[in-house]
Amino acid sequence: MTEHDDLPAAARTRRLEERLIAAGLTSDDEIDDFLTRLYANASPVNGAQLVARAWTNPAFRELLLADGNAAAAVSGFSVPPPRKHGYQLRVVANTDRVHNVIVCTLCSCYPVSLLGPSPGWYKSFAYRSQTVREPRAVLAEFGVTLPDTVQISVWDSTSEARYMVLPARPAGTDGLDAEQLAALVTRNGLIGTALV
Amino acid sequence: MTYAPGTRVRVRAFDPNHHTRMPRYVRGQAGEVVAALGRWPLPDDSARGITPPRVQTCYAVRFSATDLWGSGDHTVTVDLWESYLDRT
Secondary structure, X not given: OOOHHHOHHHHHHHHHHHHHHHOOOOOHHHHHHHHHHHHOOOOHHHHHHHHHHHHHOHHHHHHHHHOHHXXXXXXXXXXXXXXXXXXXXXXXXXXXXXXXXXXXXXXXXOOHHHHOOOOHHHHOHHXXXXXXXXXXXXXXXXXXXXXXXXXXXXXXXXXXXXXXXXXXXXXXXXXXXXXXXXXXXXXXXXXXXXXX | OOOOOOOEEEEOOOOOOOOOOOOHHHOOOEEEEEEEEEEEEOHHHHOOOOOOOOEEEEEXXXXXXXXXXXXXXXXXXXXXXXXXXXXX
């Protein structure tokens, strides 16, 4: 089995780190501290909680779609803005007529703190190149087939904005509370490669 | 803000020898501004160590699949800094 450290990309990354440290631009401690902060509490459970709250609270839904950072803050999640090395959270809502899909063709940007570490396929050249070109074919590979009446809207995360999908609330969930609703929401649903 | 939502813009046809956040597949393409996101340092400058970098409005610009690829019924929305764009 190949160890992660044996991968050429890992070796290149380590060499780059060593050069930056040797040049006095950063330190091992600073890199470790950054990664710890980046991944601390990062989980799709966070995004799912925002979705469930939006499904049960129309005013919150409005705030989430208008100002994602503010909506995250009132829900107890810290999403600093770009000027503080964070990102601008933009949430796009699925409807009867529009299904949203997130991609980053330049690298693999997405809101890590709300979706957790990105899946391998999200970083793959195949997903990044085909999603902007043939999103219906990509969705079909994930088992999602949408009628022609639903327009697919692809969002390419090329800036300091990070996108998250607000899935449509599934039918037959009227009796569920926010906690039960949050349990229905998957990371793929927050990316747009699943319906929920 | 130079471009209000609804404005038709065209991505400049440039091919810089430095870092840029303009994906090649939208080069020269026309699309519609759907939102002004904020004013942020231009990555083309920051990546080259130019201080201070130019700070510009970044826009979400929507393209139709038929314009980009000649087929398809979807749209692709790309975030683009002001200096990547011209009014059509």
